[in-house]
Amino acid sequence: MRTAVELIAAKRDGKRLADEEIRWLIGEFAEDRLPAYQMSALAMAIFYNGLDDRETRTWTDAMLRSGRVLDLAHLGSGRVDKHSTGGVGDKISLPLAPAAAACGVLVPMVAGRGLGHTGGTIDKLEAIPGYRASLDVDTFAGIVREHGFCIMGQTEDIAPADKRLYALRDVTGTVESIPLITASIMSKKLAEGIEGLILDVKVGPGAFMKTRERARELAERMVAVGGEMGKRVIAFLTRMDAPLGRMVGNACEVAESIDVLRGGGPADVVELVEVLGGAMVEVAKGVSFDEGRARIRAALNDGSALARFRGSIAAQGGDLDALPTPTGETVVTAPRDGHVAMIDGHEVGLTAMSLGAGRRRREDVIDPVVGVRVDAMVGAEVAAGAPLATILHGAGGPPPAEAIARLRAAFTLSDTETPVAPLIIERIG
């Protein structure tokens, strides 16, 4: 077999790597026998020359097999999860997983923590007093069996090669590679022992994928690689040019999720839950997407999704009735009359983070009640002095003036009415 430097040079020159070469590279890297400086040079070569579907499949599979792969076949079929490329205010997993579970889907969801301007599903759930994110596999499987879904935090032994590679890509300018992103997401998700995966690929200036073309490229690649690995993958490109829903934070996003599970909540969150959930039911139960969507809507309206949520969260020790509330509020007002044309989600996310709702560095501690509530969503007409958003105070009390100014600046007001673009752009797969 070729040496590491020959493999780097081959990929540099646009050649294919053989299956056993990829498995060897990932294996050596995971075991710390392939130096990081070789892997980072290879990642940069892949940034330019890519990996084809076969190479991506093998790369994914090698990372997947670098750690523990859950075998949940004993739970029966219909195991489907969802993954989102991440957005500000994206609490979708919280109402989605129980709604899908209420429709008979089994959802073994392993979720992450947030860093930077986007929050993490586990951070949101940890705002619930008593909730334990860290479970052993038997407990996790038992909760999925009993309540239809369970959301737990990532463990050290799931796809450790991906963890190592992601940390390296993060500091070497090699994050933005479609095949490496695909392999990273798929290796972690397929380690959950699922049969199908629904993807929410965000598109927009503040999203990881800035253009529809790049987002489609990623979605198509994930659908193709999933297919190569015998998994049904459906991807939706969804618009992200404002925070999702009204709430950005942790406890407040849990509260908003409960609103949705009670049949209420913001229209964009409800629509996304219905669409992604409809596809989950389609894949798990073999019904049409429209039928799946109708079942999700019913589960949100009849209380069955909320019951699933209460049950699973309680099984993880969480007491929803003890959800903490803000220590105060500061209203951020419109500087003039106008229509809300755009809300810069990235800036809203960074403002919330700066107040304690998120982490700048991995070791930062989150204040669960800090958050931002968007009062005037895109399309709304506001008068000068009317509320644009409200800052929810935490232990630190009222926000500094810079945070207020920054949040105000995140809103673009226009003199004319702005048409609201549809949330769902396209379905792939």
Added chain:
Amino acid sequence: MRTAVELIAAKRDGKRLADEEIRWLIGEFAEDRLPAYQMSALAMAIFYNGLDDRETRTWTDAMLRSGRVLDLAHLGSGRVDKHSTGGVGDKISLPLAPAAAACGVLVPMVAGRGLGHTGGTIDKLEAIPGYRASLDVDTFAGIVREHGFCIMGQTEDIAPADKRLYALRDVTGTVESIPLITASIMSKKLAEGIEGLILDVKVGPGAFMKTRERARELAERMVAVGGEMGKRVIAFLTRMDAPLGRMVGNACEVAESIDVLRGGGPADVVELVEVLGGAMVEVAKGVSFDEGRARIRAALNDGSALARFRGSIAAQGGDLDALPTPTGETVVTAPRDGHVAMIDGHEVGLTAMSLGAGRRRREDVIDPVVGVRVDAMVGAEVAAGAPLATILHGAGGPPPAEAIARLRAAFTLSDTETPVAPLIIERIG
């Protein structure tokens, strides 16, 4: 200033790096504060997107300043050196430096050791009993002042950032980058305190630059970057589709060099010494190239170049009269009648290395008398059974059969006469 990962991403996306950013990167890397995995990712991005003349100049200057820069201004003006991209049998420095010195050029030459199929100038000189390659700077400068030239081995403190970067590029598939090659060569050579540099860029299937286009690109870049740094650089593209001269080894190449210094020797070696030396005289003395070349030819013919060689080598402890000779010879014969159309220098070099004339690994010890003498040069007509080449034995005695077969296979015989292409392809600068 931007962070390391931002600089990698900028170069990845084809953007320019600012002077202070390049100086910071090289400085941090030299001091082991910039991790190798970031530098290798950056080197791969440079492989694809290059560095412009300004960036290359700054990169070169930063590597140059990472270590000691000799100040030889006190020796007076006319300090010019030569660099070759390396070839099999390339002993040119040995007759060239004293010939140029005999014409009044000051040649402070810092040379390297060989690895793989090409030998190193220092390895060749070390075949001379008593010769010391390792000198302190004052001794080096004193020998240049007295004898007009001195060839010493590389020291740890010349361009240490280049040494570190070259070792990293070697294991990360990032050697073949024109701007990084330029910066590597120029940073080491300009640390010698020279005013001008003559470059011999080899072109051919066995050379570092395989095509005339790539060789010209490198030559033009070196001329441009030298100019940006206030140095006169002239480059020659020269053909390398056979070993240079008849001898490949160490003691035998010294002996062949002495032949040239006596006004004899193979025509190709003599021509290259005249051309490169002519350009050195042109740069150092401000005469025309033709006048410079005529002076070099005279110095080879009138014994003044040989006297310089004897003087400088003796000053380094070397006893030319004690040059060791082979312990025996094995003739490699032509398998059939024919004309020598091509001699694969790479294969000849690897055969000589395998017998002990060179190093496979850095720690290997060289046998100074082992070597290969080419008996039938390109263009020669041979009869079946006539000598193609002769293996010169060392302490290990006669060569194994594989070495004989390999050396025979390095000769391509054709039924028709092959025109010999000119050695000098083009002058740049």
